[in-house]
Amino acid sequence: MTHHCDSCNVEIEESKTNCPLCGKCVSPDTINQNTYFPNYTITTDKREPTIKVLEKLSILALLLCFAVDLFCTHTITWSLYVLIGLFLDWVLILRPIKKQFNFAQILTQLSFYLTAFLIFLELYTNTWGWGVMYAIPFMLLGFSVLAGIMTLAHGYVDFEMFKPMIMIAFLMTIALILLLCFNCSVVWPTLVTFLVSISEIILMFMFRFKRSIRSLKKNFGI
Amino acid sequence: MSEKQAKKERTRKRLTQEEKAKIKQVEETHRLEARALRENWLNLDNAALIYPAIGSTEWNSVFRLSAIISEKVNCDLLEQALRDTLKRYPFFNVSLCDGLFWHYFQTLSTAPKVELETNYPCRPFTFNRKNQIFRVLYLDNKISFETFHSLTDGGGAMRFFNTLLARYFELTGVKYKNLGDFDLNVRDLPVEEESEDAFHRFANNGKCKPRKETTAYAIKGALENPNILNVVLGSVNIDALKECAKTYGATVNEFLSAVYLSVMIAEKHHSNTKNRHPVKLSVPVSLRRFYPTKTMRNFSQYLNYEVPTDRENASFSELIEIIKAQSKNINIDYFQQMFNANIRSERNFFVRILPLAVKDPILKFVYNRVGERLFTSTLSNLGICKLPAELDDKILNYHFILGATKLNRINLTAVTFKDKCCLTFSTRLSERRVIREFFKMLTSFNLNVEIISNV
Incomplete structure (x- = not known):
């Protein structure tokens, strides 16, 4: 038993009161009980509205800062700190929560953005040296050790932790090249972090030897 | 102590x-x-590599096959049937994991539970080591199988789903005479060829198809909430549809493509868009009929029907002629060149050497630039679904739903079972003008359309 929609000239299933194509009423008496699809209850992520509010508040705060800065000092010098701070807050806190990042993804993002932030800070405050020579290597060393511990805890199940490791090794390689090029006096923290990250990658390869070999075979025909 | x-x-x-x-x-x-x-x-096949890269937590490439059966679903028996089916096709019981260079499938030892359908179709999957990338759902007298596209394509999913249904009904007491003829027996042993990457097997060093293609017109409109997928199914008698296509000297696929293209051209004119791009329709083609393989993993390519902007005022018969002319150029060499190019890209040293963390964003960027922009919509026709005669009165109808794609807001699928061809639109658009015009046009050919919808 079906209803007929005169407007669209199609047969409509019995359970529908309105034509799904044009929306016209085909039978006002029908009980709206769909047999092919359930009565949906849309479950939305409860965190999403909070994140949206925080995002909007951040933009508002930033605009306010720029306005006050321009009004009082006629420059945007200190507003830039706020801009960078809010950007970091969005990239490292709000976005991972929104996108449900896993630990490896968070660590990769942290490594990259915090390194970029420290370099920016050094350049912006004209105090070149402390970040590249000490802060960045020690921070990344900490992340590297953390990634190693997490890999051990997961029993080397997959290559997830390779992402932050590779990121750290990559950043340290660039830092090493820069430090050697500029003849910097303190290279050892960068060298230690580089060696730790590289040895962790090698150890991961060793412990997942069979899988590593297959991966290499597939990619390089070794 | x-x-x-x-x-x-x-x-x-x-x-x-x-x-x-x-x-x-x-x-x-x-x-x-x-x-x-x-x-x-297991390694992902060539076509499957793109899907994990382009997906996100809110969206990924999922499609659904459903069967309407004559009785209420017994979920315990369905779960038992699923366990047995997974023993027959163990390569379906996998999770998707991140590797160093590529994503890969990790074999799982436990079968998933069947779930009661409560949500909109084709919800995205969350990828982790413990979860399968397919789900089996039930609701009253409907059994559904949803899968992530990396695992299999429509052909592979159809065979898995039919095996599951055949086993389910066997557990309810149906006795088969010739189940082996349909290749749906769960007692058969798994064959290695069924899980092979056929693209790699059949790729050669021959010519590659150039990737340069014109951008297509995109249907615009207000979008629904990301969790919502509007589905409109229209059932048409297949014999009447064949007869109708025959009057224009076309196949059912060509006929449906022409109807859909003419509706999209009308939509383009209706929206008064300044978009000068042509309307293009992507039609996936299973390569199993061209190559000797039993693979159940992805093994399909697509062809794009295009109506040039200067031919948009063509009559329906002329539109069919345009489509037929474009179909004539399609042969095994065309597809061979297409996947040769894909395989060559995959084997490229610089692509291989890139870690997955770098490769994924690049793939996503490339796909957003050229992937779905090359066609306006998709028409995926699974063809005729054949099952043992014992199930004729047990299964009433088949539905095939394509999940929302990233840029194209509306998609059409077709599947034929017994005398019914089920045409399904899935869309994230709140406006249903294209769907209405499509079915109106079908009824103008004196075809009787029966509509089912979740709207």
Whole structure:
């Protein structure tokens, strides 16, 4: 038993009161009980509205800062700190929560953005040296050790932790090249972090030897 | 020492040497089995590589096959049937994991539970080591199978789903005479060829198809909430549809493509868009009929029907002629060149050497630039679904739903079972003008359309 929609000239299933194509009423008496699809209850992520509010508040705060800065000092010098701070807050806190990042993804993002932030800070405050020579290597060393511990805890199940490791090794390689090029006096923290990250990658390869070999075979025909 | 530990110690002492050896042997076997499963992993096929890269938590490439059956679903039997089917096709029981260079499938030892359908179709999957990338759902008298596109394509999914249904009805008491003829017997042993990457097997060093294609017109409109997928199914008698297509000297696929293209051209004119791009329709083609393979993983390519902007005022018969002319150029060489190009890209040294963390964003960027922009919509026709005669009165209809794609807001699918061809639109657009015009046009050919919808 079906209803007929005169407007669209199609047969409509019995359970529908309105034509799904044009929306016209085909039978006002029908009980709206769909047999092919359930009565949906849309479950939305409860965190999403909070994140949206925080995002909007951040933009508002930033605009306010720029306005006050321009009004009082006629420059945007200190507003830039706020801009960078809010950007970091969005990239490292709000976005991972929104996108449900896993630990490896968070660590990769942290490594990259915090390194970029420290370099920016050094350049912006004209105090070149402390970040590249000490802060960045020690921070990344900490992340590297953390990634190693997490890999051990997961029993080397997959290559997830390779992402932050590779990121750290990559950043340290660039830092090493820069430090050697500029003849910097303190290279050892960068060298230690580089060696730790590289040895962790090698150890991961060793412990997942069979899988590593297959991966290499597939990619390089070794 | 606590009382519990003391008791355990006494029990241990009572065991004979022989029993101890036996327990040790069983434990060792379990350990080895667990290790074998952990070590067992599969590479993604060539076509599957793109889907994990372009997906996100809000969206990924999922499609659904549903069967409407004559009785209420028994979920316990369905779960048992799923367990048996997974023994027949173990390569479906996998999770999607991140590798160093590519994503890979990790074999799982446990089967998933069947779920009651409560959500909109084709919800995205969350990828982790423990979860399968397919789900089996039930609702009253409907059984559905949803899968992530990396696992299989429509052809592979249809075979898996039919095996599941055949086993389910076998458990309810149906006796088959010739189940083997349909290749749906769960007692058959898994064949390695069924899980092969056929693209790699058949790729050669021959010519590659250039990737340069014109951008297509995109249908615009207000979007629904990301969790919502509007589905409109229209059932048409297949014999009447064939007859109708025959009057224009076209196949059913060509006829449906022409109807859909003409509706999209009308939509383009209606929206008064300044978009000068042509309307293009992407039609996936299973390569299993061209190549000798039993693979159940992705093995399909697509062809794009295009109506040039200067031919948009063509009559329906002329539109069919345009489509037929474009179909004539399609042969095995065309598809061979298409996947040769894809395989060559995959084997490229610089692509291989890039870590997955770098590769994924690049793939996503490339796909957003050229992937879906090359066609306005998709028409995926699974063809005729054949099942043993014993199931004729058990299964009433088949539905095939394509999940929302990233840029194209509306998609059409077709599947034929018995005398019914089920045409399904899935869309995230709140406006349903294209769907209405499509079915109106079908009815103008004196075809009787029966509509089912979740709207």
